[in-house]
Amino acid sequence: MASPTGPRPTEESLVIDTDRLSRLKQSTEGDLWTKHSIYKVPPYMFHPKKNAYEPHLVSIGPYHHGKPHLRSMEEHKHRALHHLLKRSNKHIDDYRKMLSDVLQDLMDSYEQLDDKWRDDRDKFLQLMILDGIFLLELLCSYSGIIKDYGINDPVFSFHGSVNILHYIVSDALMVENQLPLLVLERMVAVESGTMVEKDKFMQNYKILNNLVVGFFIPSMKPVPEIGEGLHVLDLVRKGMILGPPANTSRHLPSDVIRSASDLHDAGVEFRRSKTESIRDITFSNGILSLPIFIVEGGTESFYLNVLAFERLHPSTGREVSSFIAFMYGLINSEKDARLLRSLGFIQSTLGSDESIADLTKELARDMYFDPYSPLCEVRDALNLFYKKSMKQWSKRIREWRSNLMQNYFKTPWTLISVVAAAFLLALTMTQTYYTALAYYNNNPAPNPPTTPPH
Template identity: 40%
Template structure:
């Protein structure tokens, strides 16, 4: 049987087809572009919060007083602080003796890395001069705030270091805004500016993190990575060790943004979300909150125990309990210990009941003796009571 005509035509097309070099070039360019985009994603550290998340907590992700970075820049209700940003730049130029050009050149050298830190920058920030100016003004303002707090730690009660003369309530709002995932500056930008100012690379991460996150563990020297891991259940003693949880006006904002960051950043895991889910399983009522306060585990300035429970429940709307996390394993061990304890008590009860039946019920005379002894004891108690409380 002869070969089908369509098969002959197909073979002819395959053997005689010329390679489309232009198509290959386009394919290579697209591949390289995709690889570059994936590489950029791994360098991103500042993200936008998904719309579905902001709908759950409308006020948790947008700053009230000051903007840092491009996402919220230019909004009308944040203009008050723009004057203070200019003051911060002027302060550094006058007090550190370095010309503005030094700062600009230093930022220009890391311009692309700074841009790559942000997710989905608008087209207006492709203008290099505008972007670097933003990094300069916002970065100097944030550095000034961090330096002033450092002075506060070094000289408690002193107010001479306060260049801005902010009242405590305004400082609380600024601190709150600096916790927001969309309201951040790249650490590289801060270190670059600090290096120009001081002539050396300044370690800012620990200072800013400890100050603004305000999480404290039982060991003051423990880094944050050990904070959650200090939650340990000792099965042989039945003791659950928990870190200190400080709950104040910014606790809700802190944790919501930390959980949002965990979901967006690659390789961050879900330690915070799992920890809060675990705490939520422990705190279901005001009595639970009161008990944890009495043990010093929760230190609260929220006013009452109901506020603690409400905060935990609100955070629960955005929680994800990673089944592979250390917290999930701890909860499993805790639940197993509880179930084993119940089984142990039930076994003791059954053994006691069986022993009682064997000793007293099986022999009727023994049971009768026990009943008589109980009756005599009740009469003795009644007689004693009325001898003390004689009717008038």
Template identity: 40%
Template sequence: MEQETKWVIQINEELKSINGGTWEHEKEQLWKRHCIYKIPPRVTALNKKAYKPQAVSFGPYHHGEEHLKEMEDHKHRALIHFLKRCKKPIEVFYHCMNEVVEELRDSYNPLDPIWMQDTPRFVQMMILDGCFMLEVLRGSDTTAPNHYADNDPVFGEHGKLYVVPYIKRDMLMLENQIPLMVLRILIQVETDTTQGDELLMEQILKFFSPGTVETGKMEVKCMHVLDVYRKTLIQQGPTHRTRVSKASRRKLWWGSWEQEGEIIRSATELQDAGVQFKKSRSQSLSDVSFMKGVLRLPTLVVDDTTEYMFLNMMAFERLHGGAGNEVSAYVFFMDTMIDSEMDVAVLHRTGIVVNALGSEKAVAQLFNSLSRDVAVDGEGVLDVVRMSVSNYCKQPWNLWRANLIHTYFRNPWALVSLVAALFLFALTILQTFFTIAQYYQPPDHSSPFIIPSPRPWHRP
């Protein structure tokens, strides 16, 4: 009875706060600060390995796991090098980080109560992980001086070749993020400048996307490294516009395409229908367009990290309200076009897919598995492209051309049979023509080869 009374009192207090507007406002502000999420089992069940770091932990979710403890000593060394180089006391960094500790903790959803109770330990983790991440980012800059030994197991040349690639992959996992604010504060205190954002973005882009995106174009605020990398892939707008009729512009969920017969065909079938594939002018995943029978797609390098990268970006879009749906829409669009290794071969020949996996069948299986249990917005750019491609394929000439190729030109024996039949048909027509022409042509008596018919003989 006492517990029931406490619960009733709690509900009444929450109702009062809702009427005053404070409770709902606080919840809304808290949701805005969430940006790093523990991925639910319903998502990780499809591929558990894709969401778990293998070399190093960043943040609280995987901190202290046995197979990641080896890197903790290297984090401590990185902090010492960082402090020695910037010549600033650790107390300054600790004080600045402690001032925003509540905002940093609110970035995680959920967060174990142990990190809420032990503030010094949480701040220590943020500083260690942040300094280590900065040292890794700066290690890829060949123009900057390297204060580490050549045989350093992480920051030396050997470490850059065999260890840093695994760290780089772990830095793109949603559960393995730290707020970008941590790195920003470290840079600002280190350099005594308020331009920490610009310097930080430059280092991240050089590390993940060297030479592809200019720093000045990153106008949108980012929340963590994964968010930065995702926005570099989608930030550039389409270079070509896709035209589609107003009647086709309607809101559709991805599951309704198949019901209405609007699901896009495979790359092989589109090619048979006369669709040409060309590379987009930019590398943005949003730069997909269709005009005058030409489907333009950005170049994508498919390697061992592609699966981890896409799954974590798609998990972020699924869990973070307002993140957008661009990556999920792109993956779903590619999956609809890739059914088999023949479709991968078509896209590979046109330079759209750069296959670093070796097997075209492996690339097809990769995209088929990525889009499982994926929902995309029915009003996105790619849905307009899908509608336009579908309308193009439904035109009588393109439909007849696709059916002809599919029926006769896929099988070489069917092609031989068709050519032979056409040849025999042509011979039959020619024979008929000459027969009819000979019948109607009058005889030429002037020809020396014509023997005159004998006169009838009469008895005298």
């Protein structure tokens, strides 16, 4: 029988990981956790759609490297390497040397790096080079910076953009399928020769910001100043937020936000926000300003991975989590989705309003407001407005009832007269009905002729 506190530890589970202890001795626990930025999603966070965190076409980084269904893309990674070396007149050793200096930092970026990579550092370095060049070529080819791929290239061409690009974009935004941006920064430094002094680069991250945000969020022009990022997913998340997390006072838990339909019925007016930032949500003077919520095929996978990253990376805010919790409050039913879509606040390719409501419900599973989020202020203000509006309606109903009683039912005899009149009217209608029924029963309609008249 199992122990009430869980399965008993086996002899194998009690073996001490001396390598891990050695790494902990070299660095404090806090320092080690700070270096982590790429995570595996733990089982307790698994979404019912477990493949939401599993790449479908291309592996980036060590977590999914070598899986059978992803091997076909390895050939294209080697082609990208060949194109880059030929075009830049560089040698692969130039990239190898540049990354060797930061190899330990790159390895520490992964929270759960298998021992096979730690034992074979050269293999890990090759993986960083190959995957890094693939990403860089992808960004540069679709931005128009490089044009040495064929028009029928299966990946780096318009043909590729039509057929497989959406799979690559989805895979490149998965929390387990990330590469430290430090890899790309070093590669840009090799190509552009921007290294000045020791390991100091001339704002290569700005070049990468333009490439990454321009590729994943093409509507965002010009690219705002969002600072350095940890990896592609982190940069795209920052692009959605448009700035660092806001410092606000802590809010105590409140009841959930009212739905869009309830708020609309209570007199709330909906307007477009001035920007598309998910933080640009305000409520003032009865007007709720919202950005457009775009819902399409890859929306669920993208948001699930951003939400997972926010939960796993300690120094990352919870802006996206609070946004999803807020939108779920607004879109609580098919009726709410239909209202917001009719007002232009939802752009969807999913087809039905029910699908939109189901999506927000799935995304909001186990989500909650960050108590420090500015959206808490918006939520509380909306709830206060709704309660005041309902009180006003209740007051008007009471006043109407009071005026009715005072003006028309001043004495009990008035009420009795009205009731008696209504009763007599009902009796009269009933008598009329039965009289007409008796007439038609006694005078049935003639049967229709069996043959047409001549």
